[in-house]
Amino acid sequence: MMALLPPLPVAVPMAVAAVLLMLAHAWPPRVPDIVATLTALAAAAICAVLARQAQHGPITYWFGGWQPRQGVVLGISFVIDQVGAAMGVMIGLVFAASFIFSGGYFDEVHAHYHVLMLLFMAAMFGFCLTHDLFNLFVWFEVMSVAAFALTGYRLEASALSGALNFTVTNSLAGFFMLGGIGLLYSRAGALDFSALARMVAAAPGDPVVAGSFALLMTGLLIKSAMVPFQFWLSDAHAVAPSPVSVIFSGLMVGLGVYGITKLIWQVFGGDPGLRAAAHGLLLAMGMASALVGGFMCLAQRHLKRLLAFSTISHAGIMLIGCALLSASGTAGMLIYLFGHGLVKAALFMVAGIVLAKCGGIDELGLRGRGRPYWPAGLAMAFGGLLLAGMPVGLMDEGTRLLDVASHAEGNDWAVIAMLLAAALTGGAVLRAAGRIFIGWGDRPGEEARSPSEPEREQQRPLWLMLAPCVLLLAAALFSGERARDFAQGALGAFLYPATHRTLQRFGEAPHAFAPWLSLGLAIGIAAFDLGRRHLPRVLLRASDILSEPPYRLLHRLHNGVIGDYVAWIAIGLALFAAVLALG
Numbered sequence: 001m002m003a004l005l006p007p008l009p010v011a012v013p014m015a016v017a018a019v020l021l022m023l024a025h026a027w028p029p030r031v032p033d034i035v036a037t038l039t040a041l042a043a044a045a046i047c048a049v050l051a052r053q054a055q056h057g058p059i060t061y062w063f064g065g066w067q068p069r070q071g072v073v074l075g076i077s078f079v080i081d082q083v084g085a086a087m088g089v090m091i092g093l094v095f096a097a098s099f100i101f102s103g104g105y106f107d108e109v110h111a112h113y114h115v116l117m118l119l120f121m122a123a124m125f126g127f128c129l130t131h132d133l134f135n136l137f138v139w140f141e142v143m144s145v146a147a148f149a150l151t152g153y154r155l156e157a158s159a160l161s162g163a164l165n166f167t168v169t170n171s172l173a174g175f176f177m178l179g180g181i182g183l184l185y186s187r188a189g190a191l192d193f194s195a196l197a198r199m200v201a202a203a204p205g206d207p208v209v210a211g212s213f214a215l216l217m218t219g220l221l222i223k224s225a226m227v228p229f230q231f232w233l234s235d236a237h238a239v240a241p242s243p244v245s246v247i248f249s250g251l252m253v254g255l256g257v258y259g260i261t262k263l264i265w266q267v268f269g270g271d272p273g274l275r276a277a278a279h280g281l282l283l284a285m286g287m288a289s290a291l292v293g294g295f296m297c298l299a300q301r302h303l304k305r306l307l308a309f310s311t312i313s314h315a316g317i318m319l320i321g322c323a324l325l326s327a328s329g330t331a332g333m334l335i336y337l338f339g340h341g342l343v344k345a346a347l348f349m350v351a352g353i354v355l356a357k358c359g360g361i362d363e364l365g366l367r368g369r370g371r372p373y374w375p376a377g378l379a380m381a382f383g384g385l386l387l388a389g390m391p392v393g394l395m396d397e398g399t400r401l402l403d404v405a406s407h408a409e410g411n412d413w414a415v416i417a418m419l420l421a422a423a424l425t426g427g428a429v430l431r432a433a434g435r436i437f438i439g440w441g442d443r444p445g446e447e448a449r450s451p452s453e454p455e456r457e458q459q460r461p462l463w464l465m466l467a468p469c470v471l472l473l474a475a476a477l478f479s480g481e482r483a484r485d486f487a488q489g490a491l492g493a494f495l496y497p498a499t500h501r502t503l504q505r506f507g508e509a510p511h512a513f514a515p516w517l518s519l520g521l522a523i524g525i526a527a528f529d530l531g532r533r534h535l536p537r538v539l540l541r542a543s544d545i546l547s548e549p550p551y552r553l554l555h556r557l558h559n560g561v562i563g564d565y566v567a568w569i570a571i572g573l574a575l576f577a578a579v580l581a582l583g
Contacts, residue, residue, distance in 0.1 A: 005050055006061035006078045007086050009043045009125040016403055017118035024111030030103070032111035036118060036270060037099040040375040043125065044092025051085035058493050060131075073192040078196075079131035079497065082490035083334060087128040087258065090338055093475070094250050094345050095121045097468035101349050102243035105458045113153065120146035125256060133184065133267070136259070137177050140223070144170045147252065150244040151236050160238035165562050169232040172569055173222035180215030181207050193266045194497065201270025204321065212577045213274050216263060216359045217282075221572070226254030227288040230312045231565040235307035242352030242457060245304060246292045250345030257318040261284020261330060264322070266496050274580075275325060281579050282323035289316025292554065298525070299551050301363045301444070303351045304433060307344065310387065310425040314340045317418050321402045324414075328506045329405030331487035336398025338483070342476040343386045343395065347429065349469040350380045354436060354463065355457040362452045363432045368439030373462060373541040375439025379405045379469050383505040384433060386476060388522030389419070391515040397480025400509035401487075407510045415511060422518040427525030434530050441530035445543075446551050480525030574576055 017038045024032050044197030044522070053059055059080040066075025095117065123142035130136050131246035147170070185191060187208055188199035200209055218229075225233035239246050260282070268274045293313030318340070321333025353376045355361045358369045370377055386395055399418065408412040435441040484506060492503055532540060557564075 003061070006080055006129070007061060007063070008046050009050075009092075009129065010122045011038060012043055012046070013118040013125070017115045017122070020111040020118070021115050024114070028110075033099055033103045034116045036111075036114040037096050039118060040092045040096035040099060040121060042092075043121070044089050044096065047085045047088030048123075049088065050080050051082050054080055054082045054085055054493070055489070058497060059242050068192075073190045073195045074476060076130070076132045076135050076552070077192065078129045079193070080129055081493040081497070082130045082486070083494040086338075086486070086490070087255075089129070090124050090341060091121060091124045091251055092470040094341060094472070096255040097345065097472055098243045098246045099348075100468045101246065101352065101465055103464055104239075104460050105241065105243060113150075116150050116153075117244075117247070120150065122225060124251060127259065128286075131193045133193065133196060137174070137181055140177060140219075140259075141174050142175060143252065143255075144223075147236075147248065151240045153230070153241055161560065164340050165232045165560070165565060166236040166349050168562050169222055169229070169565055169569065172566065173219040176215040176222075176573070177219035180212040180219070183212035183215070187212075196267045197270055200268055200274075201337070204271045205273055205552055206271075209268075210273065210274065210580045213268055213278075213579075214573065214580055216574045217260060217278070218569075218576055220256050220260045220263070221285065222256075222569065223252070224260065224290075224315050224319065225253055225312050226316065227312075228568045229294050229480045230289060230293070231568060233312055234308040234558060235560055236306040237311065238302060239455075240323060242304070242348060242355060243573075245307075246345045246348045249307060249348055250341045253311055253315050254318065254341050257315060257322055257333065258337065260319070261322045261333065262494075262504075264325070264462075265330070266497050277430075277580050279323055279325050281444045281576060282319055283411075283414065283434040286316045286319030286321075286323055289313065289319065290421035291316075291424075294421040294548065296554055296558065297425045298428045298431075298529075299446045299448040299554070300428070300450050302450065303354060303361045303363055303436075304455075305450075305452075306363070306428055306432060307347055307351060310347075310428065311344060313421045313425050314344070314387070317399075317402070317421055319400075320414050320418060321405065324402070324409065324411075326405045326408065327491055327503050328401050328408070330495065330508065331484070332398045332401030332403075332405060334398075334491075335394055335401065335483045335487060336478070339386070339394025339396075339398055339476050343383050344473045345474070346469045346472040347380065347383045347387075349465060349472070350376050350383065352457060353462065353465045355455055356459055356487065357462065358457055361455045363435055364444055364448065365452075367441065368435045368436075370437040371439065374437060375466055376462070376469075377433055379466065379473060380433040381430060382473060384426050384429030384522070384526075385519065387422060387429055389422040389518035390514040391519075393477040393480060394483055395476065396515055397483050399515065400480070401484070401506060403509040403511050403514060404507050408507075415514065419518045421520075423521035423525060425531075426518070426522030430522060430526035431485055431529045437511055441532070443532040445529050445531075445532060446547055449551070450514075450555070498512070520579075531565070 126139035297309035
């Protein structure tokens with residue numbers, strides 16, 4: 001029976017999607033919600049069983065029984081380690097929460113939304129579990145197609161504009177990945193990760209492999225919305241329906257960083273030159289993304305756009321962990337990815353509650369209008385504190401391990417970038433919570449200059465929308481020590497898939513004060529913005545003089561013009577290629 005489990009996380013959602021497409025028009029409106037939720041929970045349960053089975057080593061499943069013969073790999077496999085299976089558990093739980101949150105949102109269109117979401121979920125499972133590079137690309141494309149359709153689902157002008165930017169930029173990412181796959185296949189004659197890793201290790205410095213690496217990394221960096229590829233994300237996440245934004249920021253962006261990490265360790269890790277280039281370039285991109293996303297987050301008034309820029313910032317923190325190329329850095333990145341995904345999904349649910357109950361999404365226009373819905377305000381404030389670095393739960397444990405990894409290589413700049421990013425994004429969320437749910441902040445700052453647009457959302461009961469939000473925040477408080485122990489045992493197979501190794505015990509964070517410092521800065525930033533009326537004019541003037549030039553530049557760059565976004569993609573790819581050539 002266990003031998004049949006590996007393909008089920010992908011097969012079950014796709015089969016249910018087909019049934020819903022055929023029969024949902026004849027069912028009551030609530031049935032698709034229930035069926036989709038149970039499917040997501042079932043897939044999560046299957047992944048939990050697989051994670052338990054993978055404790056003794058990765059589980060390999062060859063589709064059609066096409067196993068390697070005399071060292072030649074022709075078939076496609078799923079290789080399920082504990083990390084990949086744990087990612088599957090998280091995917092299933094967040095999708096289930098999103099289905100509960102969206103109950104009644106799409107009644108008028110039967111189950112079309114649920115079909116797209118189930119396909120989206122199946123593609124994420126396939127992306128996490130596959131051990132074949134072309135198969136990885138296929139699931140990447142299935143994810144993208146479902147995401148394009150879900151972004152423009154409401155067929156409004158803003159939604160279609162965001163969907164177009166999303167489609168063009170991520171289609172380019174797909175083309176880059178396909179080109180990189182072709183280059184690798186021309187050298188290895190195979191697409192299995194293990195076969196590719198052997199070829200890469202046997203031919204270090206091969207320019208064709210370097211070109212493939214640049215194309216594959218660029219494709220995944222676009223999906224991860226890293227600087228300078230980040231422009232599409234705020235346009236798409238801000239206009240997608242709230243239940244879809246939950247998945248976009250909670251899961252999809254993090255999966256891009258997960259894919260980068262997996263390819264570096266399991267395919268390209270045998271080439272010292274590529275490892276060195278990845279370390280330097282990805283570390284710089286991660287730090288830039290963390291800071292740019294944080295500053296832009298603080299300058300937003302549109303609540304969903306604010307959270308979207310926060311996602312860019314925290315994805316940059318994850319990329320820093322990936323770029324450190326160490327066991328503790330990778331463990332920190334993965335734990336942080338889990339915690340951030342849960343918290344950000346919950347915060348987008350709060351944004352959906354505000355939009356549904358208050359009839360808008362503009363922080364300034366909603367000042368004080370959220371008071372009747374104070375439980376959502378508490379959830380938002382708590383989520384902001386977690387983003388800011390409150391020393392509890394998964395995000396805190398991930399940050400501590402990233403601190404360990406950064407200190408081990410003597411890189412304090414990475415620690416400073418992570419601290420500032422947490423403070424800026426946490427401060428922005430706390431400011432929005434104080435303004436919307438309490439009524440503070442009658443004198444706005446830089447956020448008054450940012451764009452905003454009216455939106456609407458289907459009314460649903462408050463308890464129905466708030467319950468999954470609270471459950472996700474509670475899950476983000478999972479014991480950091482237990483998460484560290486899990487990573488200790490699971491990472492051996494992820495980092496070294498050929499042999500299941502046991503890693504040494506991770507050290508303790510050298511900067512124990514950092515979480516408290518970032519938390520204090522976030523509270524200070526929120527208090528500064530909300531208390532402008534009571535601050536000296538000289539202080540406000542000095543703040544505006546210092547902040548206005550960089551904000552003006554960043555607003556001009558995020559202009560919504562797809563041609564400019566494509567130009568930045570070309571610049572980023574050229575930068576990646578130049579670093580590899582000079583290295």
